[in-house]
Amino acid sequence: MGTFSQEAMDQAENLRREWEREEKEVYEKKLKFTLPEYHNESGILLKPVYDSEDIADVSPEMPGQYPYTRGIRALVHQYMPWMIQQIHGYGSGEDTRERSDVLTKEGMKGYGEQRVVLVDVDPSTSVGIAPDDPRVKGFCGLAGVMIHTEEDIDDLFHGLDLSKTRFAPIPRYTDLPILAIYVAYAEKQGYKPSQLNGQNMNMMDLFCTQIGGPIPETRLKLAVELIKYCTLNMPRWNHTNISGYPIGESGATPAQEIAITFSAAIDLIEGGIKTGLDPDDFVPRFSSQIHMGMSFFEEIAKLRAWRRMWAKLMKERFGCKNPRSLQYRMHVQTSGISLTAQQPLNNIARITIEALAAILGGVQSLHTASYDEAIALPSEEAAITAIRISQVLQHETGIPYVSDPLGGSYYVEWLTNKVEEEATKVLQDIENHGGFTECDKTGYIRQMLERESLKRCQQISNEERVIVGVNSYTQKEETKFAPFAIDTEKKRQTAMERIQQWRGNRDNEKVKEALDNVRDVMIKYDSLEKAGNLMPALIDAARVKCTVDEMTEAVLSVSGGRIIPM
Amino acid sequence: MVIQNKGKIRVLFARSALDGHDRGIKSVISRCRDGGIEIVYIYFYDPKEVMVAAAQENVDVIGITSSIGQHLYVISELEKDMEEEKVDIPVIIGGVIPATDVPKLMDRGVKKVFGPGSTPEEVVSFIPQIVQKEEL
Numbered sequence: 001m002g003t004f005s006q007e008a009m010d011q012a013e014n015l016r017r018e019w020e021r022e023e024k025e026v027y028e029k030k031l032k033f034t035l036p037e038y039h040n041e042s043g044i045l046l047k048p049v050y051d052s053e054d055i056a057d058v059s060p061e062m063p064g065q066y067p068y069t070r071g072i073r074a075l076v077h078q079y080m081p082w083m084i085q086q087i088h089g090y091g092s093g094e095d096t097r098e099r100s101d102v103l104t105k106e107g108m109k110g111y112g113e114q115r116v117v118l119v120d121v122d123p124s125t126s127v128g129i130a131p132d133d134p135r136v137k138g139f140c141g142l143a144g145v146m147i148h149t150e151e152d153i154d155d156l157f158h159g160l161d162l163s164k165t166r167f168a169p170i171p172r173y174t175d176l177p178i179l180a181i182y183v184a185y186a187e188k189q190g191y192k193p194s195q196l197n198g199q200n201m202n203m204m205d206l207f208c209t210q211i212g213g214p215i216p217e218t219r220l221k222l223a224v225e226l227i228k229y230c231t232l233n234m235p236r237w238n239h240t241n242i243s244g245y246p247i248g249e250s251g252a253t254p255a256q257e258i259a260i261t262f263s264a265a266i267d268l269i270e271g272g273i274k275t276g277l278d279p280d281d282f283v284p285r286f287s288s289q290i291h292m293g294m295s296f297f298e299e300i301a302k303l304r305a306w307r308r309m310w311a312k313l314m315k316e317r318f319g320c321k322n323p324r325s326l327q328y329r330m331h332v333q334t335s336g337i338s339l340t341a342q343q344p345l346n347n348i349a350r351i352t353i354e355a356l357a358a359i360l361g362g363v364q365s366l367h368t369a370s371y372d373e374a375i376a377l378p379s380e381e382a383a384i385t386a387i388r389i390s391q392v393l394q395h396e397t398g399i400p401y402v403s404d405p406l407g408g409s410y411y412v413e414w415l416t417n418k419v420e421e422e423a424t425k426v427l428q429d430i431e432n433h434g435g436f437t438e439c440d441k442t443g444y445i446r447q448m449l450e451r452e453s454l455k456r457c458q459q460i461s462n463e464e465r466v467i468v469g470v471n472s473y474t475q476k477e478e479t480k481f482a483p484f485a486i487d488t489e490k491k492r493q494t495a496m497e498r499i500q501q502w503r504g505n506r507d508n509e510k511v512k513e514a515l516d517n518v519r520d521v522m523i524k525y526d527s528l529e530k531a532g533n534l535m536p537a538l539i540d541a542a543r544v545k546c547t548v549d550e551m552t553e554a555v556l557s558v559s560g561g562r563i564i565p566m
Numbered sequence: 567m568v569i570q571n572k573g574k575i576r577v578l579f580a581r582s583a584l585d586g587h588d589r590g591i592k593s594v595i596s597r598c599r600d601g602g603i604e605i606v607y608i609y610f611y612d613p614k615e616v617m618v619a620a621a622q623e624n625v626d627v628i629g630i631t632s633s634i635g636q637h638l639y640v641i642s643e644l645e646k647d648m649e650e651e652k653v654d655i656p657v658i659i660g661g662v663i664p665a666t667d668v669p670k671l672m673d674r675g676v677k678k679v680f681g682p683g684s685t686p687e688e689v690v691s692f693i694p695q696i697v698q699k700e701e702l
Contacts, residue, residue, distance in 0.1 A: 123584035123634070135611040138639030139584050172586075209586030210609075251589065337589070341662070341682030374682050375664050377635065450592060457593040461685045470683045483664035485635060564583055564609055 004052060012052050019049065041295045042255035044418045050410035058413045063362075063403040067311035069304045069416060070404035071362040072327035077400035082358075083365040084108050084390045085331065087170065089119035089145035090377050091486050092494065093155025096145040100156070102380060107387050110365075114197065115165040117156055118367075120144035124495075126172040127211060127562070128552025131495035141491035143377065144170070147178055148495070148547050149502045153185045162191045167198035168238075173213045175200040176222055177551035180538035187543075199238035199287045200226050204264035204436065207446050208246035212564030214556055216440045221559070224271035224528050229535035231272075231282045238287035240268060245333050248291025251453030254302040255419050257291055258309065259426035260445055263436035269318055274528040283314060284324035290332045290363075292354040299354070300406060301415035303330060303361030309420055331365035332358040339374040343469035344481060347371035352389050359393055360406055366390055376483030499547065506545040514541035518554040575697050576604040578625040580616045582640065583609040587633035590661060594629070597686035603693060613643035620655050626697040629689070632661040638670060645675045656696045660684060 004012070027033040038046045047054075061067070064074035073079070086108050089096045096119060110116040121144040124136040130148060131140050140146060147153060147169065157165065169178050179200060183193050203219040213219065223240065230239035244252075244261040252260060265286070272282050290306070292299050310328040314320040334354035339347045348371050355368050368386040370378030378386075393399060406412040430439050439445045459465035466472045514537075521537040524530065538551055556562055577598060579591055595605050606623045610616050620628050630640055637659060644657065659671060660680030668679045677696050680689055 127584065136584065137612075138636045138643070139582070139634075142636065143634040210581075210588050211584055211586040341665075374662065376662070453589050454593055454596055457589070457686065461687055481665070483666060485664075488635070488639065 009052075016051055016053070023048070040298045040415075041293065042253040042298060042419060042422050044255075044298075044415070044422060050414055052410065054410050054414040055408075058417070061407075063407075066315075066323075066326060067308040068327055069308040070407045072307065072329065072364075074403070076362045076403040077359070078403070081394050081400050082363050082390070083110050083116075083331075084387055085110055085116050085118050085365050085367055086383065086386060087118050087120055087333070087367050088378070088383065089121065090143065091122075091141040091491050092146055093152040095141070095486075097156050097158075099380065099383070103383060103387065106384050107391055110166045113164075115160055116168070117165060117198075118168040119156070119170065121169055121171045121174075121178075122146050123211070124148070125174060125178075125548060127213070128174040128177065128549045130499055130547065130549040131492050132499060133549075137492065138488060140488050140495055141486055142488055146491070146495055147181075148499055148549060150181050150185045150542065150545065151498065151502060153181055157185070162186050162189060163195045163197070165197065167196070168200075168241075170201055172206060172209060172211060173203050173219065173222070174548050174552050175203065175226065176535060176538055176555070177542070177546075177548040179226070180535065180542040180551065181548065183539050184542035193234045194236065196234060197236045199241055200230075201243060202226075202240045202264070202268060204268065204440075205243050205246045207440050207443075208250040208449070210564065212562045215560040215563060216437045218556070218559040220267060220271055220437055221525060221528065221531070222534075222555070223268055224275060225525070225531045225534045227268065227272045227282050228275045228277065228531040230285065231277055232532065233535075235285075238285050239282070240285070241287045241289055242268075243289040245289040245291045247449070248293060248335065249337050251449040251451075251456065252291075253452060254293065254295065254298050255422035256426050256448065256452070258302065258306050258419070258423035259430060260436070260448075261290075262309065262313065262423075262427055263430040263439070263445075266313075266317075266431075267436045271528045271531075273318075275531040276529070279314070279318045280320050280322035280325050283318070283320060284322060287329060288331050290330055290358075292332050292334045292358050294335070294338045294350060294353060296353060296357050297412060297415055298419065299357040300361045301412055301419045303332070303358070303363065304412070304416040305420035305423060306330075307362075308416070309423060329365075330358075330361075330363040331367070332361075332363045333367040334358070334369045336369060336373050339369060339371070340467060340470050341374040343475060344371050344375060346469050347374070348385065348389065351386065352393070355389055355393060356399075359399060362404055372481070372484070375481060376485060379484035382484075502545065502547070510544040511541075511546055511550070514544050514546055515550055515554045517541070518551060519558050522555050522558045574602060574604045575627070575693060576606065576623065576625040577627045577629055577693060578606045578608065578616070578620045578623055579629045579631065580607075580619070581609050581631045582636055583611050585632065585634050585636060587661070588631070590633070591629075591631040594631075594660065594686045594689050597690050598693070601690040603690070613640050614647050616644055617647045617651060617653055621651075621653055625655065627693055628655050628657045630657065630659040630661075632659060632663065634662070637661065637663050638667060638674075641671055641674050641676055658689070658692070658696075660689065 063071035088099050122141050123139040125147045129136050202223045206213045226239045230237045242265045244257040247260050248257045307328045311326040314325045334351050338350050351369050368389045370382035370386045372382040433439050433444050463471050518537045521533050608619050656677045658678045663681045
């Protein structure tokens with residue numbers, strides 16, 4: 001963009017001077033108004049106005065062109081609008097299937113009209129503890145669906161064409177056993193692993209949710225196993241979700257979210273390379289889940305900077321040549337932390353603003369939150385309203401008609417550069433401290449996030465930061481709001497009976513053999529170079545009806561167990 | 567008469583191991599420490615562990631955090647255990663707790679519910695009100 005004639009530059013300079021004069025004369029002198037120093041969430045000092053001078057160093061670029069600042073496709077939303085992919089799930093497989101059906105009917109759909117089963121799992125599934133274990137008493141079916149056996153998978157999927165269905169469960173660290181059961185289930189229905197479509201998380205973000213789990217080295221091994229197995233056997237499967245969402249929810253600024261997410265991705269890619277794979281073979285199957293907060297322009301700039309930094313990193317650091325390795329496909333989730341329990345309908349405005357930022361930032365896929373999330377599990381009504389927000393933006397605003405509509409904006413282009421600069425600094429800092437896995441172990445990243453989170457909390461407490469309905473514009477009369485809740489004890493009772501029946505109706509000799517084999521394979525998996533054998537062992541175990549919990553225990557019992565950092 | 571609590575007020579904060587939401591409780595802990603309150607912070611699977619830890623640590627108050635809907639279960643179990651074992655320590659709870667559940671929690675003996683929108687300052691100023699300090 002830096003190609004302005006001398007005449008135009010002189011004219012711009014004159015107008016700038018004039019603006020500065022007016023600002024001084026009118027506001028400072030006459031109105032005695034001192035312009036405050038505005039910093040955005042990433043700590044970048046903002047100017048009160050931007051002009052051509054601020055984008056003098058921005059190189060010309062079109063959407064769909066390297067480094068993809070303006071979008072990974074020439075047509076960002078015209079050919080294919082963003083997918084409406086809503087994370088859902090609670091209670092039993094049946095409960096969640098019912099919600100899934102409702103959301104699908106109301107407009108939830110994935111790439112190429114695929115059925116979407118993008119589900120949060122409950123705590124017992126997340127950590128692989130069976131419903132009849134007293135440790136999960138009081139938690140069964142909360143905040144996600146229970147998946148322990150192939151029967152639970154069948155409750156979610158019966159009657160669906162699995163080759164046109166996208167299964168994306170969101171557990172903390174039971175990804176491999178759940179995938180193994182899904183593969184075994186699909187096999188019985190006549191599908192090969194290569195026909196299946198869906199995604200896994202990557203287990204690298206466990207430091208965000210302090211519910212414990214395998215030690216960082218084991219997590220890396222499990223994530224790399226997914227990369228290796230899926231790259232060789234499941235070409236349609238997104239084996240790794242490069243997830244910034246929990247990092248954002250834990251307090252990261254937009255720049256920190258990029259940096260921390262990238263640092264985890266770097267460890268995963270290096271791990272994948274160690275298994276003998278070429279990054280161009282597996283990086284294209286990275287998917288994402290990005291956090292979207294309320295700092296509107298900064299979040300737009302974040303997405304633009306994110307794509308540019310990713311493209312450069314893949315090309316320059318990892319020597320990727322496949323364009324799909326360089327094109328970061330974005331799924332964005334509007335934030336939970338910005339939602340308030342007070343005056344909950346206000347959240348619809350917040351979700352809309354965040355969704356708008358995501359769309360202007362050029363996302364491929366969007367989850368809009370439910371306005372009652374700060375109070376309880378999303379009700380059906382709130383979950384449908386969330387879909388409607390996306391649909392209103394898609395059909396009523398004309399926003400999808402133009403690719404990267406903010407491209408060339410003095411402010412947005414400048415801010416994109418600044419967010420990139422700041423994120424690069426944080427990434428460098430993490431690398432200087434030994435990289436992601438090391439910083440996960442030492443708690444360095446965790447502390448970074450806690451500082452931010454504490455700062456935000458203090459700003460809200462002392463009203464430095466206005467949150468409408470919380471510390472300002474409060475109403476005495478509380479909104480009457482009947483929260484959506486489930487009877488977890490009832491859910492647990494049913495789940496207990498089912499899993500006990502499941503264990504009774506199988507060949508337990510074969511189960512023992514299969515689990516012994518899983519342990520053996522895990523013991524031999526002593527370096528990343530040896531990845532690729534654990535998933536087949538787990539699929540064998542799933543074929544003889546092993547449960548998520550048994551497989552998890554087998555893997556963890558020989559690799560350091562579970563730890564809960566506080 | 568005996569001074570029951572020499573020096574600082576001690577509070578046990580407890581989080582269910584399976585509920586990873588800890589932004590709120592971390593802020594509360596930080597502010598309590600600034601306010602001169604001594605903190606013991608644990609995670610637990612069985613609510614009974616909370617009672618045992620509270621008794622061992624000789625704390626003045628128990629604070630539970632709950633963000634994914636386990637509040638009624640945890641409080642019911644904890645208050646039941648404390649009644650059986652005759653442990654008398656005031657309990658407060660905070661987190662994502664629907665307003666409609668507040669009366670149910672108070673019925674079960676909770677001293678105060680710090681639902682969404684509560685500030686750490688409110689917790690810090692409330693705690694001394696329920697700590698019984700016997701005078702000389």
